[in-house]
Amino acid sequence: MTEEQDRSSEKKVDGLILHELGQEVVVPAGTRIVTQGEAPEFFYIIDSGKVKVFRETADGIRTELTELGAGAYFGEVALVTGQPRTASVETVEESRLIKVSKAEFDHLLDHNPQLSRHIIHQLSQWLVHGDRRLESEVVHQVKLRQISWFDYALMIGLSIIMALVVNIYNDNKIPLIQDWGKGAVPEIALNQALEAYRNNQAIFVDARKSAFYNQEHIKGAMNLPMILFDLMYPLFRFTVEQTDVEKNKAVIVYGGSFSRRFDLELARSLKNKGMERVAVLSPYGGWSTTFPLEGQKPKEPASLPLGLPGYVEWLPVGIFALILIPPVIRSPSLSVACRLILGFIFISFALSKIMRPAVFALNVVDYGMMPAFGVNLWALVLPWAELVVGLFLILGIRTRAAATLIGAMNVIFIVGLVNAIFHHLPINCGCVGEVGEPVNWWKVTKNAGMLVMCVQIFLYDRFFVLDRGGFTLRERKI
């Protein structure tokens, strides 16, 4: 009810001979005068003071409807309709009220057309106001469930900007694209290399990490891991000098990674060290089916304790049990728990990678699924995306969009993990940056659990969220 309406009703009510009716009562602040759902007995007119009108659901969610001051009245709806009270009324401050019984109220209406018209007018106003309120709530609820491209652009854009800016000032910064603009390296075809191999006319150098080399390599090839080039080159040089080969023998470098990260870079580095006859094997992975091989069963990658994030990471596995309990899986409270768990996991994992992107870039290379131009960009941006999206989830900002992004990341992680398992890649997960976490089916299960959590958040998250419909402390039902 607006102030104008209040004033208007005051005049009209004042115009009636109300003091001859009812009973005057003084009610202290905080007293409930009318309770929603009870049978109506009285009509009230406020002589002085202030009351608030509200509705309350069975589970305690309260919707404030209005506040009424001196001259206003309440309790007429239930008396007119004969239905139980539609709302509750409580005094905000000590109030003096005129309490009119149903019989007196009916008498008033019968003999006072002015009051009857006023009440009809008032009820009509409430209907119109109620319709508008309903529409606004529907719009709010619809907007709550909306996600837009802006949400994704916001999170991804923020991640890219942070990644690029921090990389500029990071002591461990990496180029956006490795070896961009560096000169081409001579390539040698498989059949030519095989002939040189058979005639012992070349030294074959495996540029991959030693774990890959140990697992399988061209028989007789040397291992000079590109990642340790600066430290290991003297050993390589010494070994070459000691081998019983002719001077100026050709050096054929090979790798096995889709990104060509190691073989091309090693060939360039060897040329820079003065080796003239250096070439890389082409195509990059062809050696494994063309040359005689040797190797040994890879040792199980050692795992280091993750600490608290390691324990928290097991929680998503529990979601599979909760799926079986429909009331729980649909609970917005579970969404909040999922948001906190996922947020914590992604933030802690991101922090382990952000400051040392070069380490994470090598993990990306290990999976053998990223082209050269994408390795460093992915290694720079992904940890920031994990951090930003994790923060959004915990703080309740654009949670549905954040959940879809984390879900997308989980799908990518699952594909990478399954690929690594099927190809027996001797790699660490790289999920927690520098910790040698093993790649196994448990890791896949954990990621699948996180994916289910994302779906749960997407469908049922309603509490403590700041979405397109504004901030929602608790879900309000219409």
Added chain:
Amino acid sequence: MKKDSLKWAAILGLLVFCLALGGCGESRSPFAGTYRSVEPFVGKSYIDLELKEDGKGTWTLEGKTVEFTWVVNDGRIWVYTKSGAIIIVTPGEGGKMLSADMTADWHPGCPPHACVTFRRVPEGG
């Protein structure tokens, strides 16, 4: 609008807190100093290893110096090269000896074929 501002302030605060937390680690002091390989590398010359208190370090062999950064994690020294390799160095004899695992496999061990052992050089020595 005020709630929005508070949210963004909370994000920035958490971000700074998280980054500060991520930067924390164990003290480097017990291991800072100069070390020399026990045996000449590939039978040629000794490797000089310098671990500075500020987390920077150098690996010098035959006059060629390679820079790196290092942290102490769970009692072991983690050496980070520019290329992204991690060499796990295990201290022994109360920090007088260091065993560097040159496989860069992040395994907390030191296989004999890829293990370089260093001894601390006494200050002024």
